[in-house]
Amino acid sequence: MTTALPSQSAPSAALPGLDAATLSSLKKLTQYYAVTAFIALMIGVLLGPLQALNYGGINVYDYPLLKVLIKSYYQGLTLHGVLNALVFTQFFISGWMLYLPVRDLNVRPNMRFAWFTYLTMTAGLLTAAVPLLTNDATVLYTFYPPLEGSPVFYIGAAVMVAASLLVAGQVVWLWLAWKRAHPGRVTPVVTYMSVATWLMWVVAALGLVVEVVVMLIPWSLGLTRGVDPLLARTLFWWTGHPIVYFWLLPAYISWYAFLPRQAGGRMASEGLTRLAFAMFLVFSVPVGLHHQYADPNVQNSWKIIHMFLTFLVAVPSLLTAFSAAASLEDAARAQGGRGLIGWVRRLPWGNASMTAQVLAMVSFIFGGAGGIVNASMAFSPVVHNTAWIPGHFHITVGTATTLTFMGVMFWLVPHLTGKRLASPRTALASVWWWFTGMMLFALGMHWQGLAGVPRRAQVSASAQQAVYDAMHLGLPKAITAASGIVLFVAAILFYAVLWRTLLSRRVDDPESTPIPTSEAISAAGETLAGASPLVRRTEPLLALTFAALVLVILVYGPVIAPMLANYQFIPGQRLW
Amino acid sequence: MSRAPESAPPARLDHHALERYETAWLGVAAVMTALLFVGVLASVVSGTYPLLDAGSGHAHDGPIVRGRVDPKNLAATPFAKPGLVVDAAGQPLLNDQGTLDAYIVAGNFTFQPAVLRVPAGVPVTLHVTATDVAHGFEVTGTNINAEILPGHVASLTVTFRHPGEQHAICNEYCGVGHHNMITRFVVDPPATGAKETQ
Numbered sequence: 001m002t003t004a005l006p007s008q009s010a011p012s013a014a015l016p017g018l019d020a021a022t023l024s025s026l027k028k029l030t031q032y033y034a035v036t037a038f039i040a041l042m043i044g045v046l047l048g049p050l051q052a053l054n055y056g057g058i059n060v061y062d063y064p065l066l067k068v069l070i071k072s073y074y075q076g077l078t079l080h081g082v083l084n085a086l087v088f089t090q091f092f093i094s095g096w097m098l099y100l101p102v103r104d105l106n107v108r109p110n111m112r113f114a115w116f117t118y119l120t121m122t123a124g125l126l127t128a129a130v131p132l133l134t135n136d137a138t139v140l141y142t143f144y145p146p147l148e149g150s151p152v153f154y155i156g157a158a159v160m161v162a163a164s165l166l167v168a169g170q171v172v173w174l175w176l177a178w179k180r181a182h183p184g185r186v187t188p189v190v191t192y193m194s195v196a197t198w199l200m201w202v203v204a205a206l207g208l209v210v211e212v213v214v215m216l217i218p219w220s221l222g223l224t225r226g227v228d229p230l231l232a233r234t235l236f237w238w239t240g241h242p243i244v245y246f247w248l249l250p251a252y253i254s255w256y257a258f259l260p261r262q263a264g265g266r267m268a269s270e271g272l273t274r275l276a277f278a279m280f281l282v283f284s285v286p287v288g289l290h291h292q293y294a295d296p297n298v299q300n301s302w303k304i305i306h307m308f309l310t311f312l313v314a315v316p317s318l319l320t321a322f323s324a325a326a327s328l329e330d331a332a333r334a335q336g337g338r339g340l341i342g343w344v345r346r347l348p349w350g351n352a353s354m355t356a357q358v359l360a361m362v363s364f365i366f367g368g369a370g371g372i373v374n375a376s377m378a379f380s381p382v383v384h385n386t387a388w389i390p391g392h393f394h395i396t397v398g399t400a401t402t403l404t405f406m407g408v409m410f411w412l413v414p415h416l417t418g419k420r421l422a423s424p425r426t427a428l429a430s431v432w433w434w435f436t437g438m439m440l441f442a443l444g445m446h447w448q449g450l451a452g453v454p455r456r457a458q459v460s461a462s463a464q465q466a467v468y469d470a471m472h473l474g475l476p477k478a479i480t481a482a483s484g485i486v487l488f489v490a491a492i493l494f495y496a497v498l499w500r501t502l503l504s505r506r507v508d509d510p511e512s513t514p515i516p517t518s519e520a521i522s523a524a525g526e527t528l529a530g531a532s533p534l535v536r537r538t539e540p541l542l543a544l545t546f547a548a549l550v551l552v553i554l555v556y557g558p559v560i561a562p563m564l565a566n567y568q569f570i571p572g573q574r575l576w
Numbered sequence: 577m578s579r580a581p582e583s584a585p586p587a588r589l590d591h592h593a594l595e596r597y598e599t600a601w602l603g604v605a606a607v608m609t610a611l612l613f614v615g616v617l618a619s620v621v622s623g624t625y626p627l628l629d630a631g632s633g634h635a636h637d638g639p640i641v642r643g644r645v646d647p648k649n650l651a652a653t654p655f656a657k658p659g660l661v662v663d664a665a666g667q668p669l670l671n672d673q674g675t676l677d678a679y680i681v682a683g684n685f686t687f688q689p690a691v692l693r694v695p696a697g698v699p700v701t702l703h704v705t706a707t708d709v710a711h712g713f714e715v716t717g718t719n720i721n722a723e724i725l726p727g728h729v730a731s732l733t734v735t736f737r738h739p740g741e742q743h744a745i746c747n748e749y750c751g752v753g754h755h756n757m758i759t760r761f762v763v764d765p766p767a768t769g770a771k772e773t774q
Binding site: 072074140144145146147228229230233268269272292293294295296297298299300304307308311312314315318319322326329330333334372376377378379380381382384385386452454455456457458459461462463464467471521522562566568570573575576 | 588589590591594595597598601602604605606608609612613616617619620624625626627628629630631641642643644647708709710712714716717719720721722723724725726727728729730731743745746747748749750751752753754755756758
């Protein structure tokens, strides 16, 4: 960081600071993580219009040329989901949330370990990619057993997730070393947010790790005679809901700490920021049953308890909405903005990075509201597993996360490489097209879902078109198909900018594009002794992690115990 | 600098004002969350949608224990004869909880029976299981929506108020034939002479 900010720490004798060689290696590593992520997203996004056209009533999967590459709609959908939701997010976040706390704390990480982690994650990705591409793991990104994919897929996925836990370990390790070297100091806010998110992910990942390592891998290798589909689903959703916070919180880091300065203002309140992340750490995981309201053989009382905890996690997102809006308003008024909402016009709309993130927030208002609907037991049966659900998550992970990361790339690439953003105007256009495409997709899919169209179905090829014709879907189908085209244009514009930037020559000192760390209106202060009670109480992140773990065991133990006691060995099937 | 500036810069949000707004917003968020929870709970308690059985509520003939069943041995269970449970004369049979029973089997990209018929006006308990992989059971125009897992029985009780024809659609990916897994779901007018409940 080129600006001297309170969060910057002077290196101490016990803890070496970043030297030029380490910084250069770290920047290169972050670039590798980010570029690998955006290559995965590019392939996934190119498959997207095919899915949108399907829900527009146009079946493109029977074209011979496409059939050579992709055997079925379901293989295409599996690749789309795995690459966009699992690979893109995890690679970008692993680079982003290693780089930020290291720079924030100014500590020297073990770069050999960091590169080893990147290579492990990439090896896992390439391993899992083989069966995905050969149509041997067409199980979608939820891979519910007893549909049985190739063991190579489960092993590759497990290695990839394990690598993310190594990044988590390295960041927590560096943070603890910094704490020891700086007793009595308040953890700087960017580090606080990163460490809280990593610790949440460690608690969250336990379910998936147990499902894949204990159940799916031995079963797919033929070592066990079957798996219980209900227990597998329960362990999957232990991770499957908090994973969306693992995708979302790294974007929140940018909204809290960087976006205010990009908009010309200040971060609102550090205390509130810490409270939000502490709440996410404790309440993100014990909520998974809200994905299983429709599952048999689960006590309704536990479904209700998970629902209550799910609603609690809405509180830190509402706090984020407040802080983000307050900091944007502060920025706009500082630039002469007036009126109750007229100030919005004074935001720097010419800046593609800021625009991407503000549009991501706007769409997330609808996405978050839809999420509350999904989490409500009484509404869930109306929308569960209908087209409403993909409509919902394309304006959450598809914008709040993805559009924010796209916007971040516009400053992060120049910051890491010293290359200049090619064509800021095209960059700006790409984010508006993306936003428009996602809003249209969400409109069409929510609408179709309410009419009763199921998700993840090749409806355009169904032999029973009369059933869908009776739902009067002309307009929502047209909107969904159009959204696929709009998003395709958005992707071409965005990747034209990204590749032209990355392939251009290095012209500036990379550090001349700073990390846009913002000042806070209400700062936390430097020392714990002088900090507010809120800052002091949210500081012990390890204790909060322990509390999260206890809460998870309390609300999952009684759910999982009867599933173990009545374990069903159901053999695997390959039905694609 | 004793001279006041000609046009004062707009006053910016200060620490204290921000704290007031924050506290108010936190209160609003907490109240909204509480209201939401109470509202949904009221809906659950008043039965606006069919709750799924947790595996102990229904007595079955044959080896269905705690909502579990052996998918390879459905022949020994009521799932051997999918459809409404009827007596020797073909009349729907009330179970000991005062509802009719209908058994439905999902598998191989189809539902059995091929056309499900239930009477309107009487509570019917639907029992659904799968033979191969996970399926979904969604009845259009209703809020009947359940995950169907092999080895598990999803049971829910509904009363259809109006006769009519709907469709049961599989809404959980089950393989290449997933999009064709749709069947007719017919609600017949209340049978004349049948015992009216409620």
